[in-house]
Amino acid sequence: MVWVAVACALVVLILLIAFILQNQEYVQVKFFGLEGSVPLGIALFIAAVGGGVLVAIAGAARIIQLRIATHRARTGRRAGQGTPAR
Numbered sequence: 001m002v003w004v005a006v007a008c009a010l011v012v013l014i015l016l017i018a019f020i021l022q023n024q025e026y027v028q029v030k031f032f033g034l035e036g037s038v039p040l041g042i043a044l045f046i047a048a049v050g051g052g053v054l055v056a057i058a059g060a061a062r063i064i065q066l067r068i069a070t071h072r073a074r075t076g077r078r079a080g081q082g083t084p085a086r
Contacts, residue, residue: 021041025039
């Protein structure tokens with residue numbers, strides 16, 4: 001299975017490199033008052049990576065929420081009750 005995953009990743013990487021190389025026209029990019037021109041393929045790649053980072057942050061936040069909820073369920077505590085009495 002590991003080799004299949006590596007092979008799939010290499011195919012995706014080759015397709016990504018081909019996409020970037022075929023889209024070398026410069027485009028004007030504006031972001032929060034900054035302005036510049038970059039190749040179209042690079043601009044789209046940066047946008048995709050930025051979107052992936054946002055999804056990863058949202059996923060990590062949800063995982064943390066679920067772990068906290070599981071921990072509270074295991075210890076018998078609920079939100080707002082503080083530490084259990086001894």
